[in-house]
Amino acid sequence: MIDLNSKSPEELAAFIAEAQAQLVAKQNSKRKEVIAQIKELAASIGVTVEILDGDKKTSKRSSSNVAVKYRDPANSSNVWTGRGLAPKWMKAYQEAGRSKEEFLI
Helix, strand or coil: CCCHHHCCHHHHHHHHHHHHHHHHHHHHHHHHHHHHHHHHHHHHCCCCCCCCCCCCCCCCCCCCCCCCCEECCCCCCCEECCCCCCCHHHHHHHHCCCCHHHHEC
8 A cells, every 4th residue: 555644745646647547548448348348239139329429529609708789978887788688777777768879889
């Protein structure tokens, strides 16, 4: 058994990194074995299977910033893109009878 108490922080970090690498290698090896068994069983009954790699993301949602469309003239840090519910400052102006087009940038 390894005496971890006598190891320096750098030695412990290296030990952990090596252990994690070995764990990943063993998991990948086991995964390949299981996939081979699944394909062999499927072939024995005349079925073909396609196993997708679970590590890869099939769809990525792209996020993009939406440009600011409206600005509060009283406080320039109050901005709104025009999407979703109107912020309180915009609602207050609209309730006072002002049009949101007045605040277009």
